[in-house]
Amino acid sequence: MARLRIGLTGGIASGKSTVADLLAECGAVIIDSDLLAREVVEPGTDGLAGIVSRFGDQVIAGGRLDRAALGRIVFADPQARHDLEAIIHPAVRRRAAELEAAAGPDAVVVQMIPLLVETGQQNAFDAVIVVDVPERVQRDRLIARNGLSGQEADARIAAQATREQRLAAATVVIDNSTDLADLEQRVRQVYRELTGEPGC
Numbered sequence: 668m669a670r671l672r673i674g675l676t677g678g679i680a681s682g683k684s685t686v687a688d689l690l691a692e693c694g695a696v697i698i699d700s701d702l703l704a705r706e707v708v709e710p711g712t713d714g715l716a717g718i719v720s721r722f723g724d725q726v727i728a729g730g731r732l733d734r735a736a737l738g739r740i741v742f743a744d745p746q747a748r749h750d751l752e753a754i755i756h757p758a759v760r761r762r763a764a765e766l767e768a769a770a771g772p773d774a775v776v777v778q779m780i781p782l783l784v785e786t787g788q789q790n791a792f793d794a795v796i797v798v799d800v801p802e803r804v805q806r807d808r809l810i811a812r813n814g815l816s817g818q819e820a821d822a823r824i825a826a827q828a829t830r831e832q833r834l835a836a837a838t839v840v841i842d843n844s845t846d847l848a849d850l851e852q853r854v855r856q857v858y859r860e861l862t863g864e865p866g867c
């Protein structure tokens with residue numbers, strides 16, 4: 668079991684990956700659920716076979732998962748999203764547990780889980796960090812990063828817990844509404860407070 672187990676969450680495009688990169692620089696071991704959710708649907712996996720049997724060949728391009736095509740389907744249809752999650756989440760959780768066990772007894776482990784609140788994992792960690800931005804900032808960054816329409820961005824935001832629900836689950840809130848230099852200072856301070864290590 669790791670020395671300190673931290674859950675990291677936040678709404679889509681709130682800045683979780685950016686915060687995770689900064690925590691890694693401080694020495695944390697990062698377990699990224701989005702990355703694992705990609706690994707478990709690589710060609711040849713049971714995950715990809717399950718997706719093809721549920722959604723058909725329309726979500727395959729060049730032998731791989733067409734993520735944009737699947738995204739258009741599942742963010743417009745809650746039942747489809749639920750079915751996809753039922754295929755992917757168990758495999759992601761197994762892999763995350765393996766990686767955490769491999770991290771060793773002294774590690775500070777950060778599990779980055781976009782759907783931490785939605786999947787009821789708020790009490791599964793020593794601390795839960797929520798990366799927080801106002802919805803307007805979140806929406807603008809999502810549109811800029813993913814090239815989505817306003818309507819598509821709204822659908823993705825609506826597929827997640829509300830800002831208030833996430834804040835209610837937080838033991839630590841990191842505000843990411845200003846610039847990256849501010850964010851870096853905040854993340855370093857949170858790391859020092861949570862670990863008691865002066866170094867970061």
Ligand SMILES: CC(C)(COP(=O)(O)OP(=O)(O)OC[C@H]1O[C@@H](n2cnc3c(N)ncnc32)[C@H](O)[C@@H]1O)[C@@H](O)C(=O)NCCC(=O)NCCS
Nearest residue numbers: 678679700701704734737738741752755759781782826827
């Ligand atoms: C629908 C998919 C193919 C779209 O892929 P795409 O490359 O466009 O997005 P990516 O995987 O990088 O996810 C980006 C963000 O979307 C949000 N998101 C992803 N899946 C979901 C979901 N099921 N419900 C709500 N939000 C989601 C998260 O904030 C995530 O960080 C993909 O997101 C997916 O397979 N989702 C189901 C698995 C899942 O629940 N992943 C989230 C954490 S395990």
Ligand SMILES: Nc1ncnc2c1ncn2[C@@H]1O[C@H](COP(=O)(O)OP(=O)(O)OP(=O)(O)O)[C@@H](O)[C@H]1O
Nearest residue numbers: 678679680681682683684685808812843845846847
């Ligand atoms: N403080 C900031 N100022 C300006 N842009 C930022 C800031 N923080 C993050 N960004 C940008 O906003 C976008 C979203 O950030 P990031 O990818 O870290 O979010 P995320 O929460 O990991 O997203 P997802 O939920 O989709 O995985 C990125 O393009 C990132 O470069």
